[in-house]
Amino acid sequence: MMQMAQHFLLSAASRALKLKDIYQAGENRAYETFCKLRWPETDGEAVCPHCGCCDAYFLKSRRRYKCAACRQQFSVTSGTILHSRKLSFTDLLAAMCILAKAAKGVSSLQLARELGIHAKSAWVLAHKLREAIGAEARDIKLDDEVAIDGCYVGGSIPDRNLKANRVDRRLKRYQTGKRRVVIAIREGKERTITTVAKNEAEGVEFAKARLLPGTIVNADEASQWDMLNALFPTERINHSEAYSLNGVHTNFVESYFSRLRRMVGGQHHWVSPQHLHQYAAHAAWLEDHRRSTNGALAGRILRNALASPVSRTFSGRWQKAA
Ligand SMILES: [Zn+2]
Known part of the structure; x- marks a missing residue:
């Protein structure tokens, strides 16, 4: 027998949440899921986002909904990153399910x-969900033992076919100016914070802003981390000697x-x-x-989306990049 009291995304079935489950449950159940996660404190009963009144x-x-107090209208996604949505609730849940399942992310074209x-709707939606x-x-802010490092992404020109035409793409003159470094600080295997910078040295400022005093920092021997x-x-840890020595490493x-x-x-x-x-x-x-299940991850994305305000970068539907 179906347990109506149990929340759709939190039910045991969500361990292996499938797109089929979402579409079979249908638009009403999907809508109910949105309401319950938007207004958890009233178990899904509408709360006016304009004045906080519970009577609508x-x-x-x-x-x-139309608020009984301030008379303004609102919907389950008003004031959230999913406001002015054009997709059905089932499609939105399906998108979250796809995003949750894809261990390497998913391109907007595939979505x-x-x-x-x-394609443009998928692109905007994927960006909003990522936000x-x-x-x-x-x-x-992290406060235990962490490791910091940087990873350069993008910015070099494509490799040439003929060997004679190939160049050393690491050289500055062959860079497009779009090269950036992702700096990551990770506490154990559970909490990772990231930022994007033009060079690794900016990671010191990032560490200053996001690590509490006394945090133990593991870093490699590169000179930009000396400031730490x-x-x-x-x-x-000197990577030319070992990747991990006496418990010091940046492996995570x-x-x-x-x-x-x-x-x-x-x-x-x-x-x-x-x-x-x-x-x-x-x-x-x-x-x-x-280690989380697909259902738990999809639920987390939905909860985050409904708790996030209207996107400053991607308001409305398709816009030229802000
Ligand atoms: Zn109101």
Whole structure:
């Protein structure tokens, strides 16, 4: 017997959440899921986003509410990153399910094909969902033992076919100016924070801003990390001697970078410097929650999306890059 009291995304079936489950459950169940996660404190009963009043008329045919106190209308996605949504609730849940399942991320073209929606809608939706995912780690500060490192992404010209035409793409004159470094700080295998910079040295400022005093920092011997010695108890590992010695290593940051490289190289092929921070945050989130079930991850994306305000970068539907 179906347990109606149990929440759709939290039910045992969500361990192996499938797109089929979402579409079979249908639009009403999907809508119910949105309401329960938007308004958890009232178990899905509408709360006016304008004035906080809990008394609202439901305009059933349009799935909109009218507040009894301030008379303004709103919907379950008003004021969230999914406001002005054009997709059905089932399609939105399906997109979250696809994003949750894809260990290396998913390109917006693939998302468009799977959902049968326009490529531009898929692109905007994927970016909004990534923004919501990234919000989870945006303000956290780490205080235990961490490792820091940087990973350069993009910016070199494509390799040439003929050997005679090939150049050393590491040289500055063959760079496009779009090369960036993703700096990651990871506490154990559970909490990863990331930022995008033009060079690794900027990672010192990042560490200063996001690590509490007394945090033990593991870093390699590269000179840009020397500044850390004065700020934190710092352990250095010389990678030309060993990757891990006496418990000092940056291996967990390295596993994050391999996921990021697989994501950028394998799925997206090219990412603009402007959006790189979102891919970096998405890969970090996947890496930290790698043991969670698909259903739990999809639920987390939905919860984050409904808790995130309207996107400043991607408001409305399609816009020229802001
Ligand atoms: Zn109101």
